Amino acid sequence: MKLSHEDRASIDFVLTLRRRWADAMYPALRAQYDARTKERGPRDRKGAAPVVHALPSYRWFAWMERGSQKMLWRAVSDAVARNGKARAVPAGPARLELDASLELPDWYTDWDIHVQPGGVWKGDASADVYELGAKLVMLGVNDDYTFHRAFVQTAVPPRDYRRIVDLGCGFGKSTWPFKRAFPEAEVIGVDLAAPCLALAAERASAQGLDIRFRQADCARTGLEDGSADLVTSTMLVHEMPRPHLEATLREAARLLAPGGLLRFLDFTWTGDAFRDVALAEHGARNNEPFMPGSMGADMGALCRKAGLEDARWVAFDERGGGRLERLEWPERPEWHFPWAVLEARRPA
Numbered sequence: 329m330k331l332s333h334e335d336r337a338s339i340d341f342v343l344t345l346r347r348r349w350a351d352a353m354y355p356a357l358r359a360q361y362d363a364r365t366k367e368r369g370p371r372d373r374k375g376a377a378p379v380v381h382a383l384p385s386y387r388w389f390a391w392m393e394r395g396s397q398k399m400l401w402r403a404v405s406d407a408v409a410r411n412g413k414a415r416a417v418p419a420g421p422a423r424l425e426l427d428a429s430l431e432l433p434d435w436y437t438d439w440d441i442h443v444q445p446g447g448v449w450k451g452d453a454s455a456d457v458y459e460l461g462a463k464l465v466m467l468g469v470n471d472d473y474t475f476h477r478a479f480v481q482t483a484v485p486p487r488d489y490r491r492i493v494d495l496g497c498g499f500g501k502s503t504w505p506f507k508r509a510f511p512e513a514e515v516i517g518v519d520l521a522a523p524c525l526a527l528a529a530e531r532a533s534a535q536g537l538d539i540r541f542r543q544a545d546c547a548r549t550g551l552e553d554g555s556a557d558l559v560t561s562t563m564l565v566h567e568m569p570r571p572h573l574e575a576t577l578r579e580a581a582r583l584l585a586p587g588g589l590l591r592f593l594d595f596t597w598t599g600d601a602f603r604d605v606a607l608a609e610h611g612a613r614n615n616e617p618f619m620p621g622s623m624g625a626d627m628g629a630l631c632r633k634a635g636l637e638d639a640r641w642v643a644f645d646e647r648g649g650g651r652l653e654r655l656e657w658p659e660r661p662e663w664h665f666p667w668a669v670l671e672a673r674r675p676a
């Protein structure tokens with residue numbers, strides 16, 4: 329999207345504010361916390377929360393987190409309203425499979441996810457707003473989708489996949505790299521949001537990518553039993569309530585052929601009490617109410633119950649390095665998500 333100077337200026341302002349929050353306010357809050365707890369710190373996030381709430385910069389930090397997120401959507405919505413264009417019917421190879429009878433779950437429609445007004449599903453423009461906003465949410469460091477390419481390149485073993493299913497594909501940035509990496513595979517993106525799927529198909533067609541974008545719930549995809557060799561998701565797990573997460577794992581197990589792989593990119597607790605408080609509260613301030621519940625789930629047990637084996641989390645460095653061998657992240661002072669890959673497989 330070509331932006332006017334005015335739109336560019338307001339987006340740059342919000343981006344600068346968010347970078348300041350992440351790069352300066354978060355480390356300052358951390359320094360205050362470390363100073364308060366240097367004798368003997370709380371062991372977990374429940375114990376740490378009251379200490380964090382009493383820190384001098386906490387209110388500023390919390391307000392800036394939610395306030396700048398609201399400003400972000402305002403700036404982006406205005407830009408899309410002024411500069412956006414009508415959705416084009418995909419003229420290339422991508423296919424769009426919309427289901428007009430699909431009822432969206434209440435837990436999905438009741439919340440404006442990420443504080444985006446109307447969420448990602450309410451009108452055609454919501455997908456364009458989400459696309460532009462996603463770049464700002466990632467603080468401008470994922471403009472070329474390095475994060476999603478690193479996932480495909482480092483967390484998914486090279487194989488002759490016949491079918492790859494990307495659950496919660498959004499506007500397709502997690503799905504396109506799979507088709508590029510595995511051009512022989514049939515690649516299917518599944519999402520509830522029709523506007524996102526339409527944008528995903530338009531962008532895929534423009535890149536010459538033959539991908540099916542299917543409107544369905546990831547817990548009931550309607551795809552055939554045992555038809556996929558790889559089921560993936562990025563940034564989906566923490567958005568669902570626990571029962572839906574369990575149903576999604578069962579669906580993934582049903583879709584996978586024997587020996588097929590599950591790779592879900594999301595985040596998990598770090599065990600660092602301060603960081604985990606900041607993360608849980610990020611979920612609350614960012615309208616992601618199911619985050620603590622899904623992050624607290626015993627994924628090993630849930631995967632086993634769903635019929636999957638060898639489940640484990642490994643850390644993921646989104647700056648390009650991608651999958652790490654263990655659940656340990658490199659030290660970094662600035663605010664960032666503790667990204668991690670859930671790996672499991674269907675028994676052979």
Ligand SMILES: C[S@@+](CC[C@H](N)C(=O)[O-])C[C@H]1O[C@@H](n2cnc3c(N)ncnc32)[C@H](O)[C@@H]1O
Nearest residue numbers: 496497498501502519520521544545546562563
């Ligand atoms: C944070 S976005 C991630 C999109 C994409 N995977 C990416 O990495 O850019 C989460 C997506 O999951 C979708 N979603 C949430 N719950 C879903 C469900 N039960 N079934 C299908 N899609 C779902 C949302 O509509 C949204 O597009």
